Amino acid sequence: MPHKREGLLEVTGLDVRYGRNMAVKSVDISVAEGQIVAVLGANGAGKTSLLRAIQGMVRAARGTIRFDGHDITTADTPARVRRGLVLVPEGRQIFVSLTVHDNLLMGAYTRRDTAVARDVDAIYERFPNLAQRRDMLASVLSGGEQQMLAISRALLAKPRLMMLDEPSLGLSPLFVQRMFDLIRTLNRDGLAVLLVEQNTGMALEAAARATILELGAVVLSGDAADVARSEMLTQAYLGAH
Amino acid sequence: MSGYLDGMAVILALNVILAYAVFLPVATGQLNLGGAAFQAVGAYAAAYISTQYGAPLPVILAVSASVSGLIAFVLALSILRTKGVYLVLATFAFAQFVSGVIINVDALGGALGMTVPEHVGGGPIIVIAGVVLVGVMLLMQTRFGLAMRATHDDDTVAELMGIGVRRTRVAAFTLGGVLAGIAGGLYAFYFNFVEVQTFDSLSSIYLLLFVLLGGTQTVWGPLIGAAFFTIVPELFRYVVANMGGASAGQLDTSWRFIILGIITVVMMVARPEGVVTRTGLGRLLGNRRAAPREA
Numbered sequence A: 001m002p003h004k005r006e007g008l009l010e011v012t013g014l015d016v017r018y019g020r021n022m023a024v025k026s027v028d029i030s031v032a033e034g035q036i037v038a039v040l041g042a043n044g045a046g047k048t049s050l051l052r053a054i055q056g057m058v059r060a061a062r063g064t065i066r067f068d069g070h071d072i073t074t075a076d077t078p079a080r081v082r083r084g085l086v087l088v089p090e091g092r093q094i095f096v097s098l099t100v101h102d103n104l105l106m107g108a109y110t111r112r113d114t115a116v117a118r119d120v121d122a123i124y125e126r127f128p129n130l131a132q133r134r135d136m137l138a139s140v141l142s143g144g145e146q147q148m149l150a151i152s153r154a155l156l157a158k159p160r161l162m163m164l165d166e167p168s169l170g171l172s173p174l175f176v177q178r179m180f181d182l183i184r185t186l187n188r189d190g191l192a193v194l195l196v197e198q199n200t201g202m203a204l205e206a207a208a209r210a211t212i213l214e215l216g217a218v219v220l221s222g223d224a225a226d227v228a229r230s231e232m233l234t235q236a237y238l239g240a241h
Numbered sequence B: 001m002s003g004y005l006d007g008m009a010v011i012l013a014l015n016v017i018l019a020y021a022v023f024l025p026v027a028t029g030q031l032n033l034g035g036a037a038f039q040a041v042g043a044y045a046a047a048y049i050s051t052q053y054g055a056p057l058p059v060i061l062a063v064s065a066s067v068s069g070l071i072a073f074v075l076a077l078s079i080l081r082t083k084g085v086y087l088v089l090a091t092f093a094f095a096q097f098v099s100g101v102i103i104n105v106d107a108l109g110g111a112l113g114m115t116v117p118e119h120v121g122g123g124p125i126i127v128i129a130g131v132v133l134v135g136v137m138l139l140m141q142t143r144f145g146l147a148m149r150a151t152h153d154d155d156t157v158a159e160l161m162g163i164g165v166r167r168t169r170v171a172a173f174t175l176g177g178v179l180a181g182i183a184g185g186l187y188a189f190y191f192n193f194v195e196v197q198t199f200d201s202l203s204s205i206y207l208l209l210f211v212l213l214g215g216t217q218t219v220w221g222p223l224i225g226a227a228f229f230t231i232v233p234e235l236f237r238y239v240v241a242n243m244g245g246a247s248a249g250q251l252d253t254s255w256r257f258i259i260l261g262i263i264t265v266v267m268m269v270a271r272p273e274g275v276v277t278r279t280g281l282g283r284l285l286g287n288r289r290a291a292p293r294e295a
Helices: A047-055 A077-083 A100-107 A116-126 A128-132 A143-155 A173-188 A200-206 A224-229 A231-238 B003-027 B035-052 B057-079 B084-104 B122-141 B143-153 B155-160 B165-191 B201-214 B220-243 B245-270 B278-285
Strands: A009-018 A021-031 A036-040 A062-067 A085-088 A161-165 A192-196 A209-214 A217-223
Touching (some): A021 A047, A036 A047, A036 A173, A047 A161, A077 B155, A100 A116, A100 B143, A116 A128, A143 A173, A173 A192, A200 A224, B003 B122, B003 B143, B003 B201, B035 B057, B057 B084, B084 B201, B143 B155, B155 B165, B201 B220, B201 B245
Parallel strands (some): A036 A192, A036 A209, A161 A192
Antiparallel strands (some): A009 A021
16 A cells, blocks of 8 residues: 555544543544644534543544554553653643742653753743743743743643644633744744644634544544635534534 | 650651651642551551561661551552542541451450560650651652642643653652651650550541641641641640639540640631641742732
């Protein structure tokens, strides 16, 4: 069989079940090196379950997950982090009783190299707000700053693919804009991104490719520009059949 | 130093070690309501070895710590799958199991207890408590300490950061078992007698109270909690006896526990995070390390 060049992340025929409920049905999705891929769909479409399965937080009932040429379907989460796959989860995701600085250090938990301190400094340079609050408890940060901290913390794991689950949720328009600017900048530096977003306009603008999920299954997958024009997009959110 | 104060200092030192034994699992988000049982294991291990075989004290103490730690490890592997109230019940059930075994095994003296031939004075116990205190403080500064606190805050995100959450919890629980074993061994050597009733569920509850009311956010909490619950009841013994005049003779013991109970409830309402919190400590030290949230 002629084989096209394998992407950084290759998910094939993935099922995720919670008891009798099928949250993800036979999903194929791939992310190439340095690419941004958006996953869209209404609440309950299975987007978060898909990310959790890719990160190893829930077991794949069927199908395979390959990352960087390795089959990671049964690998545990720390092993996936070490390979360069990291998930920034939805919602309140910082360690509230740790300082900003310690939160960042937790991101580098799997690393054994000596460049961590230098990378943390680079984060402070990028986000002066975090630098000013480095010794404060992370819970004093505003929602937008907490999201920046969560992304920065994930960056310190030195990921090759970052998965973001609803990163703009609950942020002010200004911070949403900053967030997408950041994603684009990181991507330009070579980071691949798998992005789950309710803000479809912004997501499709940033992404090269997009996949729409409905009730756990892929209903459309293609170039972001094509998906943006598709009727499927509104249907998926309005639940029309 | 009078014998009374000397005895109080030793009890305080033992309680400090035990508070940190319970603190370590709690710092990873796991409540342990079986603290006294691990102490019992250490105490009986020390009593049994010193009567049956005899060995230098440090060796016996090391064995006590190992036995208790090993049991904690095996228990952690199985029960740390449970969470919240189920974990509390599981550790409580374990404590009942330990009492049951001790009462029914003749070699351990059953309900009569065991005398312990070896003796250790108060000095070494206080020194060891100091070492434990400093050791736990240093431990919480390490990578492992950070992982413990991250696990406590949010185990899902901790896992996402690549922390082996289960490994961290098992290690903290085991280390707690080791500390409780040491406290048990020291108890046996100081009092030269062990009986199972000493290590009952009320003691386990007190140990957990030391930690929860002292505060779990910083390493100072267990120290403050242990000191408070060791010293205040004794102060009340004195205060109540002098306050009530002639009629206080029969009232003193019961009244001091009622007052202690009221204080406990008030503390829980007023400071649910414990007496020593990060923000409070930050304000006390007058720096901005833990400034309160701005409005």
